[in-house]
Amino acid sequence: MQGLLAQRVVIVTGAGSGIGRAAAEVMAREGAIVIASDLKLASAEETAQHISASGGRAIAIGTDVSKLDELDALHDFTIKEFGRLDGAFNNAGIPGPGAALADHDEAAFDTLVAINLKAVWYGMKRQIELMLPRGGGAIVNTASVGGIVGKPGLSVYCATKHAVIGLTKTAALEYGSRGVRVNAVCPGVIRTPMVDMVIAAQPDTASEWDKLQPIGRMGTSEEIGEAVAWLMSPRASLVHGHALVADGGLTVA
């Protein structure tokens, strides 16, 4: 298949839903061979089936990114199946817990840090080790507008996303000269299944969240998927160490 990412072998974490699923689908449409990984294997399989049904190539694997041995298994599996890794979208993440800083408990802190931050660091570590001997590759990490500004009720979440941008910028400086291009994407308010669930329970939230972004609506997962596919592709060859904000103007208001 031709496209921005023809024949590139790309890992996507959190590929069973929302932004991860959309990015996997856009990248597959652009010719990538996608390793769709998610905590929920059935959801990852559904993503891989969508891709196959549309003529793309994808394979599903269950991975809890908060377990380093499972991240090892994901990368080992990729090499065993395809012999190389060209790109990775470190995207799996959780929100919350929606309480002021003094009301966060240690367990919530540890879980957010394990999934949103430590897993991104360890994933990048494995990816860089695999990419360097082959002359490089491209990594995109999911941060958030919560990595650029603070958000009440989301202190630890915001801390993890600021840290993801820190990892992205530093890795870009350390590995850019050896061909590994590293960037982050910072979505604004994106209407993913998680957001749909909140809206189903509290219908007024939809119009409130639409108004948050100056474009007058929430973003779609596909819009983030397009940004990720471009960052992953050689068309973004000069874009390095960048945290690309895709938020309908939220952070410039």
Ligand SMILES: NC(=O)c1ccc[n+]([C@@H]2O[C@H](COP(=O)([O-])OP(=O)(O)OC[C@H]3O[C@@H](n4cnc5c(N)ncnc54)[C@H](O)[C@@H]3O)[C@@H](O)[C@H]2O)c1
């Ligand atoms: N939706 C938004 O408005 C928004 C805004 C900014 C940033 N983000 C970020 O985008 C990323 C994707 O979020 P989304 O909105 O698509 O959410 P989502 O809930 O629709 O998808 C997240 C996926 O990650 C998986 N996941 C959760 N914990 C995991 C774990 N331990 N190991 C592996 N997979 C795991 C889930 O099973 C799910 O399939 C997250 O990093 C999130 O912080 C989302």
